[in-house]
Amino acid sequence: MTLTIGKLSKTTGVNVETIRYYERIGLLTPAVRTESGYRTFGEREAERLRFVKRGRELGFSLEEIRTLVELADQPGQPCAEVDRLAEGHLAEVRQRIADLRRLEAELERLVGCTESSVRECRIVEALSGGR
Amino acid sequence: MTLTIGKLSKTTGVNVETIRYYERIGLLTPAVRTESGYRTFGEREAERLRFVKRGRELGFSLEEIRTLVELADQPGQPCAEVDRLAEGHLAEVRQRIADLRRLEAELERLVGCTESSVRECRIVEALSGGR
DNA sequence: CTTGACCCTGTAGTCGCTACAGGGTTTAGC
DNA sequence: GCTAAACCCTGTAGCGACTACAGGGTCAAG
Ligand SMILES: [Zn+2]
Ligand SMILES: [Zn+2]
Ligand SMILES: [Zn+2]
Ligand SMILES: [Zn+2]
Numbered sequence: 001m002t003l004t005i006g007k008l009s010k011t012t013g014v015n016v017e018t019i020r021y022y023e024r025i026g027l028l029t030p031a032v033r034t035e036s037g038y039r040t041f042g043e044r045e046a047e048r049l050r051f052v053k054r055g056r057e058l059g060f061s062l063e064e065i066r067t068l069v070e071l072a073d074q075p076g077q078p079c080a081e082v083d084r085l086a087e088g089h090l091a092e093v094r095q096r097i098a099d100l101r102r103l104e105a106e107l108e109r110l111v112g113c114t115e116s117s118v119r120e121c122r123i124v125e126a127l128s129g130g131r
Numbered sequence: 132m133t134l135t136i137g138k139l140s141k142t143t144g145v146n147v148e149t150i151r152y153y154e155r156i157g158l159l160t161p162a163v164r165t166e167s168g169y170r171t172f173g174e175r176e177a178e179r180l181r182f183v184k185r186g187r188e189l190g191f192s193l194e195e196i197r198t199l200v201e202l203a204d205q206p207g208q209p210c211a212e213v214d215r216l217a218e219g220h221l222a223e224v225r226q227r228i229a230d231l232r233r234l235e236a237e238l239e240r241l242v243g244c245t246e247s248s249v250r251e252c253r254i255v256e257a258l259s260g261g262r
Numbered sequence: 263c264t265t266g267a268c269c270c271t272g273t274a275g276t277c278g279c280t281a282c283a284g285g286g287t288t289t290a291g292c
Numbered sequence: 293g294c295t296a297a298a299c300c301c302t303g304t305a306g307c308g309a310c311t312a313c314a315g316g317g318t319c320a321a322g
Contacts, residue, residue, distance in 0.1 A: 006299065016300090017280060025278095036287060038300055047259070054258045059234045062278070072255045079252035083244050086254045090238040097231045100224055103190045107221040113214050121210035123217045124203045127185045128178070137268065147269090148311060156309095167318060169269055193309070 002040040005031075012049050019049065027052060027066055060089055133171040136162075143180050150180065158183060158197055191220055 009016045022028045023039075028048060031039035041049075048069065055065040064085060071082050113122040140147045153159045154170075159179060162170035172180075179200065186196040195216060202213050244253040 004300075015280080018278085020301090021279065036300085037302095038287080050260060051258050054260070056278090058237060058258075059231075068255075068258065071249060072258065075248065075250040077249050078247050079244060079249045079255065082249060082252050082254050083242060086238060086244075087242045090235065090242055093231055093235050093238060097228060097235060100190075100228045100231065104221065104224050104228060106189060107217060107224060111214060111218045111221055113210060113217075116209050117206065118202060118208050118210045118213060119206035121213050123213050124199070124210065127182050127189075127199065128203065129181060129185070135269075146311080149309085151270095152310065167269085168271095169318080187309090 002042055003046065005039050005041070008041045008046060008049065012046060012053060014049055014053055022049070022052060022062075025062070027062060027069070058089075059093060064089060133173055134177065136170050136172070139172045139177060139180065143177060143184060145180055145184055153180070153183060153193075156193070158193060158200070189220075190224060195220060 003011070005016050005019055008014075009019060019028070023030060028045065031041055031045065034040060051069060051072070052062075052065055055068060056062075060068065067085060068082065071077070071079075071085075110123045110126055115121050118124055134142070136147050136150055139145075140150060150159070154161060159176065162172060162176065165171060182200060182203070183193075183196055186199060187193075191199065198216060199213065202208070202210075202216075241254045241257055246252050249255055
């Protein structure tokens, strides 16, 4: 039940280059190699990679995921730190949404400009310092 | 009324290094230099830099701003292209908001986990492939 | 005239990948 | 058994939008 990097990539949906990148930065433990130097992966490694992938899909940074992986490896510990990390991340996401909504509102006021020339264009005016 | 890069930085709120960067990538025209090689800026240049800054504050990419600057320099032309660009950008912003709101909803379901151990932690479970 | 604040160039770092180039290895078909 | 395609390897460089030096030169105040 060992996989080459290509098979692992296919079963997890994570790019080959990305897997190598994760190993290089120490997010995955160095893969066992065949005699000719090819990486081999087992179910454990595939699980871990899927963990990382789901973390990315939830928008966690690789640093956050690095911490989450370490925490998840200690099932007996209290999960308070995990929860704190997730809450912090949720706060980040909400902040980004708030920032983008402000942008959205400003842009909404500008688009749909029906002026015919750049001289009177609302958008250009706003960028040029007009209020 | 000419400014050194430091003064320009102060009056516009754009970092000195960022100004040099903008010049390097051709977003600002190469600054006139003193005999000793110092950059000097006039009101025109300050205006243009503020234009770029406001564009960034509205979330436009530097490439988009490059186009906007060029368009703004032709006041006689119709502003349709400017408007199209801004509408496209608004669409991007809305897409990013939608993506983040999906993340927010998923994270909301996970945080506030009151389990005491990592073994039963909802968050770890979700990352490990649980639903 | 010295000191400190400013300016210059060039390079490298950030984040999370992605895309080569230039090799070696394995596998499938004939 | 041989060849060609498909795979794997390392190392390096690129993206966007900056930021942070190092190692120098210049200018202004006291
Ligand atoms: Zn986060
Ligand atoms: Zn317009
Ligand atoms: Zn945009
Ligand atoms: Zn928990």
